Amino acid sequence: MDRRSFMRFLAAFGAATACGPLWPSRTQxxxxxxxxxxxxxxxxxxxxxxxxxxxxxxxxxxxxxxPGQLQTREQxxxxxxxxxxxxxxxxxxxKNLIPQESIIHWHGLHVPPEDDGHxxxxxxxxxxxxxxxxxxxxxxxxxxxxxxHRLTGYQVYGGMAGLFLVSDQEEQxxxxxxxxxxxxxxxxDRTFGPDNQLVYLRSPMERVHGFLGDKIMVNxxxxxxxxxxxxxxxxxxxxxxNSRIFRLAWNDGRNLQILxxxxxxxxxxxxxxxxxxxxxxxxxxxxxxxxxxxxxxxxLQSLPFxxxxxxxxxxxxxxxxxxxxxxxxxxxxxxHPGQGTTDPPKQLSTLERLDPGQAANRxxxxxxxxxxxxxxxxxxxxxxxxxxxxxxxxxxxxxAEIWEFINAGSMMAMPHPMHVHGLSFQVLGRxxxxxxxxLDQGWKDSVLxxxxxxxxxxxxxxxxxxxxxYHCHNLEHEDLGMMRNYLVLS
Numbered sequence: 001m002d003r004r005s006f007m008r009f010l011a012a013f014g015a016a017t018a019c020g021p022l023w024p025s026r027t028q029x030x031x032x033x034x035x036x037x038x039x040x041x042x043x044x045x046x047x048x049x050x051x052x053x054x055x056x057x058x059x060x061x062x063x064x065x066x067p068g069q070l071q072t073r074e075q076x077x078x079x080x081x082x083x084x085x086x087x088x089x090x091x092x093x094x095k096n097l098i099p100q101e102s103i104i105h106w107h108g109l110h111v112p113p114e115d116d117g118h119x120x121x122x123x124x125x126x127x128x129x130x131x132x133x134x135x136x137x138x139x140x141x142x143x144x145x146x147x148x149h150r151l152t153g154y155q156v157y158g159g160m161a162g163l164f165l166v167s168d169q170e171e172q173x174x175x176x177x178x179x180x181x182x183x184x185x186x187x188x189d190r191t192f193g194p195d196n197q198l199v200y201l202r203s204p205m206e207r208v209h210g211f212l213g214d215k216i217m218v219n220x221x222x223x224x225x226x227x228x229x230x231x232x233x234x235x236x237x238x239x240x241x242n243s244r245i246f247r248l249a250w251n252d253g254r255n256l257q258i259l260x261x262x263x264x265x266x267x268x269x270x271x272x273x274x275x276x277x278x279x280x281x282x283x284x285x286x287x288x289x290x291x292x293x294x295x296x297x298x299x300l301q302s303l304p305f306x307x308x309x310x311x312x313x314x315x316x317x318x319x320x321x322x323x324x325x326x327x328x329x330x331x332x333x334x335x336h337p338g339q340g341t342t343d344p345p346k347q348l349s350t351l352e353r354l355d356p357g358q359a360a361n362r363x364x365x366x367x368x369x370x371x372x373x374x375x376x377x378x379x380x381x382x383x384x385x386x387x388x389x390x391x392x393x394x395x396x397x398x399x400a401e402i403w404e405f406i407n408a409g410s411m412m413a414m415p416h417p418m419h420v421h422g423l424s425f426q427v428l429g430r431x432x433x434x435x436x437x438x439l440d441q442g443w444k445d446s447v448l449x450x451x452x453x454x455x456x457x458x459x460x461x462x463x464x465x466x467x468x469x470y471h472c473h474n475l476e477h478e479d480l481g482m483m484r485n486y487l488v489l490s
Contacts, residue, residue: 032091032132034065034084039095040102040146040160045077047222051196053077055159056098058144063093076220078186079144079162084135086168092131096123102155103129105147106164107280108262108424108445110136113466116421119149120386136463137424138349138443139171140264141184141236141282149384149483153242153475157200157211159220161186161240171265174345177234177286183226184236185300185330187277189213189244191320201476208375209414210243210474212320218330225297225331230290230338234259235300237285239277243474245323245415245448246302247436248283249274254298257344260284263424263443265349274303276438278417278448280473283439290338297334302327308434308451309413323415351442354400354426354458365402365456366392370449370472372412376480377472383481387467393486400460402428405449413451416477420445422468422488425459446473465490 038060044052058079062070071081084090096102101124105117111133114121123129142164146155163184176182191199191213201207218224239246248256258270262282269286277283292298307323321327356362369380376383382390395401403425405418425447427440433453440447449455471483 030089032064033088034069035063035091035093036065036070036082037061037063037093037095038079038104040098042098043077043159045220048192048196053192053196053198055198056155057159058162073219076217077159078220079160081162081184082144082164084164084166086135086138086166088135090131090133090135094123094129094131096125096127096129098155099125100148100151100155101125101127102146102148102151102160104131104144105421106131106133106142106144107419108137108140108142109133109164110423110463112464113422113468116468117147118467118469119147122148135166137166138264139166139168140260140262141165141238141284143186143238143240143282145240149386150479153211153479154200156240156475157190157242158198163236163238165236170349174348176259176345177232181231182234182236184219184238186219186238186240187246187329188217188220188240189242189320190215190217206320207476207480208372208377210476212244212323213241214320216327216329225333227335228289228332229336230292230334232286232288232290232342232344235285235287236282237277238282239279241279243279243323243476245279245305245307245417246277246327246329247274247305248277248329249301249303251299251301251328257286258283258439258441259286259344259348261439261442262445266442267349267351268347269344270441272437274437276305276436276448278415278446278473279475280417280419280446281439281444281448286344287332288338288341289332289334290341292334292337294334294337297331299331300329302329305436306434307415309415354460356402356428356458358400359402359458360396360399361401365404367404367406368418370405370407370416370418370482372414377416377477377482379471379482379484382484384471384483384485387485389467389485389487393484395461395486395488397461397465397488397490400458402456402458404454404456405447406454407449407451415451415474416449416482417473418447418449418455418470419473420457420459420468420470422464423459423461425457428456428458430455461488464488
């Protein structure tokens, strides 16, 4: 787009957004397969002995459809689990009953821009917003969380998050573990005061670097132990932390058997001793405890690692456990022994591979430099503006592009988990990093970019035009403005 065309577009875009959204009416004739009322509420829950903990959370109820597609958690602060099928039409009536504006982002789902949770749609206390979309994603582990500008970190930290699990015929034909053997695990770090209340952002530097807690919570619970039988399990792990990175491994040295990542199943299981898991990333594990006697146990842990970035380790001391600290994450206790272990299916899925040679910008991939300027995190020197789009942030519907996220290795460099709304992408490669194992296989919507690294991804913009977001999923960085719009043009 030349400068004259660009200026004409900006004038038309400004006039259109002043009058209302760029997309057509959302009125749908057909009834939804599942209709849910989802409320953001204040609550008090017992986590420890002593006073209950004040939280903000999601409550939900089914208005139409099968009640089993919305599973309420009995403990912890996490919202209900959606269990839906590809092709279903979902309607969610969101009611905001917390004293801040809010809106929900359906993280990883391929939905129209008006259903994606852009902060310009945030509603105030007492406000409502209706989502209405078709599930276009393959089977996988997705999630939902608030997305108001400058308030996302605070609201997620307070408890506002939940899982959105999609199935399809391909996955169902595999006979993967289901029911009680399909176990979601949301990993989050938190800090609590002596009165059992959540403590958040005790110093300005915690906002600049990202909040780090000193206690690991799983599914909104402290120190969980899960009773399991000697049968295969599907463990769906989400790193729901504001900024903490985990280096996942079993404490007894057995390998991780990875079934899927952010955007669904891999083609074949990936067998590795450990894997890095950045904020917002998901990993599905095959875990078979059939070789363990009754009463024994095993733990998922986070191994120590060096986060890089020069003085980062020194800066982070005293603000919760430093990034890269080892943790026990979750314990599994054998209640009934098995008859030996079994392996996951050798073939899980068939994935389309995007061809870099067919990318519209194959000769000149777009570059996005992730930097800190005077304690201000930026993307290409820019920060978030509600409707602003730069020329290099415009894409064409139906085209594929290569984007490079470049994390300069300066003294203030720190990890940036980059998330692109509205689609899934594939990682083409990374260079210049610390040499850890990263979750780069299959379809992704978030990718961890360490200090000194350059990571290239390829994505295709399909089905919907309009305004979407891309940003760092260190939620404090996002709230500080390390977020930008991209615009899909017809």
